Amino acid sequence: MNDTRPVGARHMTELFTDENKSGLTRDLIEALFPMFEEASAGAIAVDREARITWINSSYSHLLGLGDPSRVIGKPVRQVIPQTRMPEVVETGKPLLLDIMEHNQQQLVVTRLPFFDDEGQIVGAVAFVLYDDLQPLTPLVSKYRRLHQDLAAARKALAKKARGTRYSLGDFVGASPAALEVKRRARLAAGRDMPVLLLGETGTGKEVLAQAIHAISPRADKPFVGVNVAAIPDNLLEAEFFGVAPGAYTGADRRNREGKFQLANGGTLFLDEVGDMPLPLQAKLLRALQEGEIEPLGSNKVVPVNVRVIAATSRNLELMMADGVFRSDLYYRLNVLEIPIPPLRDRLADLGVLCEALLEDVCEGLELRGEITDAGVSALGSYDWPGNIRELRNVLERALTMGEEGGLLDADAIFKVLPRNGGRPASSLMPQPVRPLAQTLAEAESQAIEEALVVSRGNRTRAAKLLGISRSVLYEKLARMS
Numbered sequence: 001m002n003d004t005r006p007v008g009a010r011h012m013t014e015l016f017t018d019e020n021k022s023g024l025t026r027d028l029i030e031a032l033f034p035m036f037e038e039a040s041a042g043a044i045a046v047d048r049e050a051r052i053t054w055i056n057s058s059y060s061h062l063l064g065l066g067d068p069s070r071v072i073g074k075p076v077r078q079v080i081p082q083t084r085m086p087e088v089v090e091t092g093k094p095l096l097l098d099i100m101e102h103n104q105q106q107l108v109v110t111r112l113p114f115f116d117d118e119g120q121i122v123g124a125v126a127f128v129l130y131d132d133l134q135p136l137t138p139l140v141s142k143y144r145r146l147h148q149d150l151a152a153a154r155k156a157l158a159k160k161a162r163g164t165r166y167s168l169g170d171f172v173g174a175s176p177a178a179l180e181v182k183r184r185a186r187l188a189a190g191r192d193m194p195v196l197l198l199g200e201t202g203t204g205k206e207v208l209a210q211a212i213h214a215i216s217p218r219a220d221k222p223f224v225g226v227n228v229a230a231i232p233d234n235l236l237e238a239e240f241f242g243v244a245p246g247a248y249t250g251a252d253r254r255n256r257e258g259k260f261q262l263a264n265g266g267t268l269f270l271d272e273v274g275d276m277p278l279p280l281q282a283k284l285l286r287a288l289q290e291g292e293i294e295p296l297g298s299n300k301v302v303p304v305n306v307r308v309i310a311a312t313s314r315n316l317e318l319m320m321a322d323g324v325f326r327s328d329l330y331y332r333l334n335v336l337e338i339p340i341p342p343l344r345d346r347l348a349d350l351g352v353l354c355e356a357l358l359e360d361v362c363e364g365l366e367l368r369g370e371i372t373d374a375g376v377s378a379l380g381s382y383d384w385p386g387n388i389r390e391l392r393n394v395l396e397r398a399l400t401m402g403e404e405g406g407l408l409d410a411d412a413i414f415k416v417l418p419r420n421g422g423r424p425a426s427s428l429m430p431q432p433v434r435p436l437a438q439t440l441a442e443a444e445s446q447a448i449e450e451a452l453v454v455s456r457g458n459r460t461r462a463a464k465l466l467g468i469s470r471s472v473l474y475e476k477l478a479r480m481s
């Protein structure tokens, strides 16, 4: 099997030495080989030790190996790192349809072991069945999707290991307004006091809250976020303070911890604190003042030590004047205030934001998303009611709709940029057919963004226009992030 003569200097059947001849498997392989070789985009054979004994010139060309004779006798893994040929000679089991990555291309490979008369394995052959993969597009796109999901899950896991998903570097921006936000965030991280983040939807309040936690002395303790607007009022108290065993009919017999207990020692992020009903505001104030909470249905208080970072897109001062937000709670939360400007007030950051968001969107894809200066200027013509979350979605859509290669110019942007109150121009163009789930998800994001445009970022109104509850809208917005 260890024939090191150059390819072409011998006939294919010489792959099988005399002593190996006559086995049924060998005969079959010999009969089928020319057919397979002709139909395939490449073929290779290895010996018992998984060293290359033969490779045809089309496979060698496909792999970019140059002169095929140079690789004869080399361990196959040294030449094709992702190969599973060693596994086939080891187990004697064929791998009939396998997707193999090589130099960022996906090859569909069939690998077969072959045996001598005594049934001993003597090597394996492999055929690359398609190099353009057209007939296998659904399979390969599923594989790619899984690959991307895996990359995203790995990234999330790595961040989770650090306790939070974001650090201050993730708050992208170099404009004076963005630098001021970061300066205040650093200040907040160094002082163990309540912080109030004020900003429209999608401006990065959660990014900043996590970043503050990540550089604070509490970084190795939990960061627990709770979106007040997304939880029905009647469940909020249990969600915050937990439930004692058997607190009410049907309640769990075990103790259920609330967000305060879960965040103990760390940071509690109260998103959309302006949506908190008045009775709960009083309980929250007590918890913050006393440093203790009373789980639902228990008559015992539990000490807690949490640092609260609250955020809202609503005008708390107006709400206080209207009597719907307690002023004592406001002053308790607002020890250090960080206003986060809307994107339309820091358009100078569009370029760096696009760079960071495109990199993030393309991670795990074979795409390299880039945007031209004209593309960035086109983005500057819009007023971004959904802020950076919306910017991310627009870029994602432009990449999906755009030409191969991922370069976004002004045209590509205008095609997907919502027109205030109107339909995006893209709906007038014939679109490539994509999986239904993706089309539906995009239509949903678009409808939400349009509702936010029409309602000037007011989510209560946007939810009404869409005919969904506010908590459902919040859930959907969180999924769009």
Ligand SMILES: Nc1ncnc2c1ncn2[C@@H]1O[C@H](COP(=O)(O)OP(=O)(O)OP(=O)(O)O)[C@@H](O)[C@H]1O
Pocket: 170, 171, 172, 173, 199, 200, 201, 202, 203, 204, 205, 206, 207, 208, 271, 313, 356, 388, 389, 392, 477, 481
């Ligand atoms: N300065 C920023 N740099 C990079 N990405 C950002 C920035 N701000 C926000 N983002 C991105 O925008 C999306 C929304 O951010 P985030 O959830 O922090 O906004 P938010 O203000 O908390 O929104 P909401 O009030 O709707 O909950 C996320 O995908 C986040 O990564």
